[in-house]
Amino acid sequence: MRFDTAPVTDHDICVDGYFVEPGKTEATDTYKFWGIRCAVNDSHAILEPRRIDDMRVPGVADPDEVITASATYRSSALIPELSLWPFDDPGAMSYRVAQDTGEVSPPYPISGIEGSPAQDADPTAADVERDAAERRARLVAVQRTLDRRVLALAGGTLSLIGLLAAVVWLATGRVLRPVEAISGEMADITEHDLSRRVPVPRARNEIAELATTVNATLDRLETAIQDNRRFVADASHELRSPIAALRAELEIATAHPGLTDWPSVVDAALADTHRLQHLATDLLLLARLDHPTGHDDTVDLAELVREASARRTRHALTVESPEHPVPVSGRRALLGRLLGNLLDNAERHATTTVTVRLGTENDHAVLEVLDDGPGIPEADRERVFDRFTRLDDARTRDTGGTGLGLPIARRIATNHAGTLHAEGGPGARLVARLPLKPHDQRLYPDVVFR
CATH class of the missing domain: 1.10.287.130 (Signal transduction histidine kinase, dimerisation/phosphotransfer (DHp) domain)
Structure with a gap:
C-alpha cells in the first residue's frame, strides 16, 4: 500500500540472522539470533560486507553450521480524521494508523501521538518529543488547510449567491417595470375616463402582449359602456x-x-x-x-318556417323551403322570435309580397326574408341592426316598430353561432346563417338560392 499523500509516514527495514543449535529443529526448538540491524525513516543501518569464509558467528563451533539471514520492510501512515466544520479546534482532532497490510487502527487523540525519530543513534527524550510535535503539527496543518478551503468555498458561494441575487433583482425590476406602469395606469382608469390606455413596451415579449391585450379589453369595455x-x-x-x-x-x-x-x-x-x-x-x-345560455335542443327550421308563415295574412307570402328537415341546435322559442322579427320587419315595409327562403349551404342553414318595399340603402345595411335605429324613408315610429326587432334578431343569431346581415336586392333582403347539427350536415344535398 502506498502512502504518497499521507501527512505522516513511517518506514522500517530490518536485516537479521539466526542459526539452529545441533540436534534441534527450527519448527519446534529454540533458535539463536546472531544479530539484527534496523533502519527507521530517514536513518540507515550499516552492514559491513565481508567474505563468507571470513564470517564468524558467535556460538557456532562448526564452520559447516547453517546460518539463516532475512530482511523485512514495513510502512505505516498516520491518517487524520478531518472535519468539514471549519470552526472546530484542530488540536482536538483524532487520527488513525494505517498499515501497509491494509489494517487500520481505531481512532486515537492527536495529543497522545508518539515520536519516532531516525535511529542513526540512540534518540533522546527531546528528540522523541520534537518528532511527536512535528507529527502533530503536520496533522493540524492538514485540518487548517481544509478549514481555509471550506471557508473560501463558503465565502465564494455566498458571494456568488449575492451576485446572482443582485442580478436577479435588477433583471426582475427591469422586467417588471412595465408591469408596474400598466398596474398604475389601470388603477387610474375609471368608468368616467375609459379613453386612457396602458403603455405598451417596445420589446416584443409577453408583457407587451399583455399590454396589447389589456388595451384591446379596454377598447371593448369602452365600446360596451358607450353602447350601454x-x-x-x-x-x-x-x-x-x-x-x-x-x-x-x-x-x-x-x-x-x-x-x-x-x-x-x-x-x-x-x-x-x-x-x-x-x-x-x-x-x-x-x-x-346579453347573458346567453347553452343550446341543446334540435330545432327543424323547415317546420318552424311553415308554422310561422301559416299565421301571416297581411301580405302575399311566398315560402321556398326543402321538403326534408333542416336541423339546427338552439332554443325553439328564440329561433321563432328571430324569424318572427324578420317577418314583422318585411311586412311593415313590403308593398305587396313577402318571400321566405330556406336552404342549406356549406354545412349551414340559410334563411332569407325578402320584401318588395323600398329596400335598405347600402350605407345603412349595418346601421339597421343598431338599437332604436329607424331609417327615414323606410321606418317611422307610426308603423308600430320599437326599433329593437332587428337588433334582437341579430343577437339571437349570434348566440346560436350564426350571423344575420342585410344584403342587396330589389327590396329589403335579410339573410341569417346558422350551423347545421354536426351529424345531420351530410344527410341531404345543399339547397342554394341565387
Whole structure:
C-alpha cells in the first residue's frame, strides 16, 4: 500500500540472522539470533560486507553450521480524521494508523501521538518529543488547510449567491417595470375616463402582449359602456314619448270631461300601453340575450318556417323551403322570435309580397326574408341592426316598430353561432346563417338560392 499523500509516514527495514543449535529443529526448538540491524525513516543501518569464509558467528563451533539471514520492510501512515466544520479546534482532532497490510487502527487523540525519530543513534527524550510535535503539527496543518478551503468555498458561494441575487433583482425590476406602469395606469382608469390606455413596451415579449391585450379589453369595455349609455338614453327617450303622450291625453280628457270622446281616449291609451308593453318586453329580452345560455335542443327550421308563415295574412307570402328537415341546435322559442322579427320587419315595409327562403349551404342553414318595399340603402345595411335605429324613408315610429326587432334578431343569431346581415336586392333582403347539427350536415344535398 502506498502512502504518497499521507501527512505522516513511517518506514522500517530490518536485516537479521539466526542459526539452529545441533540436534534441534527450527519448527519446534529454540533458535539463536546472531544479530539484527534496523533502519527507521530517514536513518540507515550499516552492514559491513565481508567474505563468507571470513564470517564468524558467535556460538557456532562448526564452520559447516547453517546460518539463516532475512530482511523485512514495513510502512505505516498516520491518517487524520478531518472535519468539514471549519470552526472546530484542530488540536482536538483524532487520527488513525494505517498499515501497509491494509489494517487500520481505531481512532486515537492527536495529543497522545508518539515520536519516532531516525535511529542513526540512540534518540533522546527531546528528540522523541520534537518528532511527536512535528507529527502533530503536520496533522493540524492538514485540518487548517481544509478549514481555509471550506471557508473560501463558503465565502465564494455566498458571494456568488449575492451576485446572482443582485442580478436577479435588477433583471426582475427591469422586467417588471412595465408591469408596474400598466398596474398604475389601470388603477387610474375609471368608468368616467375609459379613453386612457396602458403603455405598451417596445420589446416584443409577453408583457407587451399583455399590454396589447389589456388595451384591446379596454377598447371593448369602452365600446360596451358607450353602447350601454346610448341604449339607456335611447330607451329612456322611447319610453318617455308614449308615456308623455298618454299622460297628455289623460290630462286633457280630465280637464274637459264633458267634451272628451272617452272611447277614443281609452283606445289611444290602450294603444300606448301596448306599445310600452312591447318595448319593455323587447328590452328584457335584449338583457337576457346579453347573458346567453347553452343550446341543446334540435330545432327543424323547415317546420318552424311553415308554422310561422301559416299565421301571416297581411301580405302575399311566398315560402321556398326543402321538403326534408333542416336541423339546427338552439332554443325553439328564440329561433321563432328571430324569424318572427324578420317577418314583422318585411311586412311593415313590403308593398305587396313577402318571400321566405330556406336552404342549406356549406354545412349551414340559410334563411332569407325578402320584401318588395323600398329596400335598405347600402350605407345603412349595418346601421339597421343598431338599437332604436329607424331609417327615414323606410321606418317611422307610426308603423308600430320599437326599433329593437332587428337588433334582437341579430343577437339571437349570434348566440346560436350564426350571423344575420342585410344584403342587396330589389327590396329589403335579410339573410341569417346558422350551423347545421354536426351529424345531420351530410344527410341531404345543399339547397342554394341565387
